[in-house]
Amino acid sequence: MQKAFLVDSDKCLGCNTCAMACKNQYHQDKGILWRQVREIGHEEYRTDQNNILPTLVWYAKPPKVEVPAERYYASIACNHCEEPACVAVCPVQAHTKDPETGICKHDQSLCIGCGGCVKACPFGASKFNEQLGKAEKCSMCWERQADGKLPACVQSCPVEAIQVVDIHDPKYANIGEKNPLGLDYAVEAPTKPSTRFIHSSMPNKVHRL
Amino acid sequence: MSYSKEKVEGILNDGLQRRSFLKGLVACGVLSVLPGGRLLANESLNTKIPYLGEKAYETFRNACPRNCYDTCSIKTFVKDGVMQFIEGATESTFTNGGCCVKGNSYVRRVYSPKRIKYPMMQVGGKGSGSWKRISWDEAIGHIGDKFLNMKKEDGHLLGAALTKYSGNFGITHYGVEGMFSSLGYTTRFGGTPCWPAGIDAQNFDTGNMWCNDPEEMKDSKYIILWGVNPASNSIHTMKYIYEAKRKGAKVIVIDPLFTETASKANEYFQVKAGSDGLLALAMAKIIIDNNLHDKKWLKKNSHGYKEFEKYLKTVSVKKASEVSGLSEKLIHEIALGFAKADPATIWIGYGIQRHTNGGSMVRAIDALVAVTGNVGKYAGGARYGHLHTWGFNYNAMTNPKPKGSIGYTASNAVMGDMHGADSAKKVKYSDRYLNINKTAEGILTATDPKIKLLWVACKNPMAQDFDRNKLIKAFNSVDTVIVADQFFNETTRWADIVLPVTTQFEEYDVNVSYWHYWLSINQQAIKPLHEVKSDLEIASLLSVYMNKKEKGSCTFPQKYDSKKLTSKEFNKGIYEQFGIKSWKELENGPVKAKAVIPFADGKFGTPSGKFEFYSEQALEYGHTALPEYLETRKPYDKYRLTTLHSRFSLHSQFQNIDWMEDIHPEPFVYINPEDATYKRIKTGDMVSVFNKQGLLRVKAKITDNTPVGTFMMYEQWYNNSIYNVNELVDDTSSDMGLFKTGAPGVALQDTYVNIRKV
Numbered sequence A: 001m002q003k004a005f006l007v008d009s010d011k012c013l014g015c016n017t018c019a020m021a022c023k024n025q026y027h028q029d030k031g032i033l034w035r036q037v038r039e040i041g042h043e044e045y046r047t048d049q050n051n052i053l054p055t056l057v058w059y060a061k062p063p064k065v066e067v068p069a070e071r072y073y074a075s076i077a078c079n080h081c082e083e084p085a086c087v088a089v090c091p092v093q094a095h096t097k098d099p100e101t102g103i104c105k106h107d108q109s110l111c112i113g114c115g116g117c118v119k120a121c122p123f124g125a126s127k128f129n130e131q132l133g134k135a136e137k138c139s140m141c142w143e144r145q146a147d148g149k150l151p152a153c154v155q156s157c158p159v160e161a162i163q164v165v166d167i168h169d170p171k172y173a174n175i176g177e178k179n180p181l182g183l184d185y186a187v188e189a190p191t192k193p194s195t196r197f198i199h200s201s202m203p204n205k206v207h208r209l
Numbered sequence B: 001m002s003y004s005k006e007k008v009e010g011i012l013n014d015g016l017q018r019r020s021f022l023k024g025l026v027a028c029g030v031l032s033v034l035p036g037g038r039l040l041a042n043e044s045l046n047t048k049i050p051y052l053g054e055k056a057y058e059t060f061r062n063a064c065p066r067n068c069y070d071t072c073s074i075k076t077f078v079k080d081g082v083m084q085f086i087e088g089a090t091e092s093t094f095t096n097g098g099c100c101v102k103g104n105s106y107v108r109r110v111y112s113p114k115r116i117k118y119p120m121m122q123v124g125g126k127g128s129g130s131w132k133r134i135s136w137d138e139a140i141g142h143i144g145d146k147f148l149n150m151k152k153e154d155g156h157l158l159g160a161a162l163t164k165y166s167g168n169f170g171i172t173h174y175g176v177e178g179m180f181s182s183l184g185y186t187t188r189f190g191g192t193p194c195w196p197a198g199i200d201a202q203n204f205d206t207g208n209m210w211c212n213d214p215e216e217m218k219d220s221k222y223i224i225l226w227g228v229n230p231a232s233n234s235i236h237t238m239k240y241i242y243e244a245k246r247k248g249a250k251v252i253v254i255d256p257l258f259t260e261t262a263s264k265a266n267e268y269f270q271v272k273a274g275s276d277g278l279l280a281l282a283m284a285k286i287i288i289d290n291n292l293h294d295k296k297w298l299k300k301n302s303h304g305y306k307e308f309e310k311y312l313k314t315v316s317v318k319k320a321s322e323v324s325g326l327s328e329k330l331i332h333e334i335a336l337g338f339a340k341a342d343p344a345t346i347w348i349g350y351g352i353q354r355h356t357n358g359g360s361m362v363r364a365i366d367a368l369v370a371v372t373g374n375v376g377k378y379a380g381g382a383r384y385g386h387l388h389t390w391g392f393n394y395n396a397m398t399n400p401k402p403k404g405s406i407g408y409t410a411s412n413a414v415m416g417d418m419h420g421a422d423s424a425k426k427v428k429y430s431d432r433y434l435n436i437n438k439t440a441e442g443i444l445t446a447t448d449p450k451i452k453l454l455w456v457a458c459k460n461p462m463a464q465d466f467d468r469n470k471l472i473k474a475f476n477s478v479d480t481v482i483v484a485d486q487f488f489n490e491t492t493r494w495a496d497i498v499l500p501v502t503t504q505f506e507e508y509d510v511n512v513s514y515w516h517y518w519l520s521i522n523q524q525a526i527k528p529l530h531e532v533k534s535d536l537e538i539a540s541l542l543s544v545y546m547n548k549k550e551k552g553s554c555t556f557p558q559k560y561d562s563k564k565l566t567s568k569e570f571n572k573g574i575y576e577q578f579g580i581k582s583w584k585e586l587e588n589g590p591v592k593a594k595a596v597i598p599f600a601d602g603k604f605g606t607p608s609g610k611f612e613f614y615s616e617q618a619l620e621y622g623h624t625a626l627p628e629y630l631e632t633r634k635p636y637d638k639y640r641l642t643t644l645h646s647r648f649s650l651h652s653q654f655q656n657i658d659w660m661e662d663i664h665p666e667p668f669v670y671i672n673p674e675d676a677t678y679k680r681i682k683t684g685d686m687v688s689v690f691n692k693q694g695l696l697r698v699k700a701k702i703t704d705n706t707p708v709g710t711f712m713m714y715e716q717w718y719n720n721s722i723y724n725v726n727e728l729v730d731d732t733s734s735d736m737g738l739f740k741t742g743a744p745g746v747a748l749q750d751t752y753v754n755i756r757k758v
């Protein structure tokens, strides 16, 4: 099983409910968000206002279709990669990949704050908490899932723009795209990120003044 | 996660008050909840908490009492007396287990280190910033004496004024008005800043303001979202719109701005602001010319249709095309598409009525929907808002005046906000009423008596009202300004006494929406923090004090029990409407009113009992009897400025929460690329936006979401900046509002500015 987020940008309103729902559940310190809603459009993704991405070679391809700036949203947290860099790099096994669910868990009590995972993760999913001197990231709410509940972000999304699917289940094997529009890095990422995206489309007819 | 000794020490050393608070927690056996206790600590010191499994928490029912369409039903998870997190109630199909970005920040709002903790007095005078902590006894004594002295000097209390609005729409919060009523006749700021023009428009047309259940929209075949942006401001309605779309309905957005909602529609039509009325009339004309109007419905249910039809002969589609910027072909397309779909509906946003011709535009859209016979139909209707589920007792506000109270004998008593539009619920006042949208002027010009005491509750006028400089002058002219709030803000800055009030999690209340049809109980989930008290408890304390000093001077109940007060708001009508026997049932989850389709029985509250195209009442109030086209305000500067509600705040609320700052850190003025090129402005540049009212410095963002010639700025107060868009808005009135709310609204969208790079 490889649990994964299916992010439907065609539905996503950019409301940021998911990002705050995560904060509501775990109370991350000021300045830290485990899930972020990125506004993409035109060339804006290059400037990366949200700073979710460290500068990396493989993310700067121009978007294929033009969606007006700030009207195309992608909600992104940890990708719970199939070959996670964070797990590979951690010297103390603070990051582990759950063999059953494929969720990449992080145990902060083990973390020695070397910052390796933060640098290694191509997506900036692993955040460095300066005050604690430790790393942290999205856990796919495995405790909630184990309790029979949806992840906080998924449950609170008003339009089901994020779901949790199993990309190893044949039913979902071909679901969505591997690359979020404007962030084509994901396709080539060696970590094999599990997140799948449905791209945003424009209204059929747009009349502008 | 580890809780090292140093860290705990760190928290404990973070200020003496915090320490004593934590000691308090320890004293009530909450030591084990250090993670919860940590919520109160330093903004950036491991505040993380784990999820412990549903069984680890005690749960409570709450509701979001903010001025928002969605009025979410909330489930609150509490451990050892400390709120841990919240969720949307799954019982409400509308809320559907979610909240919005603001609702999800509630825990932080409650435990914000910046909350006002004790009553405070600004000893150095208003604006001095020199505060002294005082006890509740001192605060209430000071205020009570003020009232009593005023009565002694003037013989009445008309020098005491209350300004309260939508900071908390919980029913028991009308107890603030109740407190003032129980003192005698006083001065009130009446009317509503928000939606009066539309309320009047709908009341002229239908004798009510009543809209279909938004959940029905899933079965609409043609949805026009006109000047409304639910993707930002009513996110839970979007799922119904998506469902309709999925089932093949056409979703159209008509808006001057390419909003979040516009990007999700089938078709988006950008129009010039203020042209919507003419556009609707042109569409009605096309529909009638094509013989697609619902003759049967019109004959049976409408009044003045003939006159309307005759008036439409003078409406030119060509002119509508010129004024709106839509081609004649497109206007035909939308009109015919709307007329042919069954059922079809239009959601009229509150943006449309914020023009000097706003009310007339809402009337024109009402008329368009009526012409197609979509009024009184399942999944149809002209949707604006409703107060159909607001039939509570308003027990907290129905106190008799103390014996011998002397007041104003005003002939046209004004009701003010929410139930001003509810014809079923009329309360007669003889207080002195001043226009809530001209607060500064009201205070400065009121004579005989002058305003000597001003009480501000559920409101942040310095951030939300207009002409701030004048407002500061006005506040300074009042002897005693009392502000009851949860946070220090721009208004408390100009107060003499600040009273810390509860959040909804610290008191009982009951909540309904002006949009959907759900009813939620709000249980007290935690003990009030620090020394905060609810608005009602403050009223009780005042009553105790005043009666001790002068028997019979205040009729507000002296015993305070928020649960009991809440239960007193229920009545047979509410129980029947919601299909429950007792309010206790609401502890199991929110319930929905039995479905009723507005006006399905063909009964309208108008003088003719029908839908009125021709309204004598409108004529009486100085408007045209028919929903005629009126030009909007003439530009007085180079660019139009539209001021919108942001999804990150509710007026000035929420943007001050540090969690929100992580998501939405700074304000911008949004400028079209063409205008930006002309002014040589790039994204990120600092610019001055200015006009005859004032000047604002703000960063620019270049986006073609705004049309050429129009800038966009979100309203609100930002915690770390002095940004306030209302510095640029004058208080020019919209056309309607006098009929139902007593005062016209403000034509916010008819603001003009210029810009310069700095």
Ligand code: SF4
Pocket: A011, A012, A013, A014, A015, A016, A017, A018, A019, A037, A073, A075, A156, A157, A158, A159, A160, A161, A162
């Ligand atoms: S909550 Fe859903 S709709 Fe809102 S930003 Fe997140 S994914 Fe998008």
Ligand code: SF4
Pocket: A077, A078, A079, A080, A081, A084, A085, A086, A087, A104, A120, A121, A122, A123, A124, A125, A126, A137, A191, A193
């Ligand atoms: S996204 Fe980054 S943090 Fe998440 S599993 Fe992949 S490499 Fe690790």
Ligand code: SF4
Pocket: A089, A090, A091, A092, A093, A094, A095, A106, A110, A111, A112, A113, A114, A115, A116, A117, A118, A134, A135
């Ligand atoms: S920061 Fe912590 S989790 Fe990340 S690699 Fe270093 S020790 Fe491992």
Ligand code: SF4
Pocket: A021, A022, A023, A025, A034, A035, A077, A078, A137, A138, A139, A140, A141, A151, A152, A153, A154
């Ligand atoms: S799955 Fe849970 S931890 Fe991850 S972003 Fe969503 S709410 Fe946060």
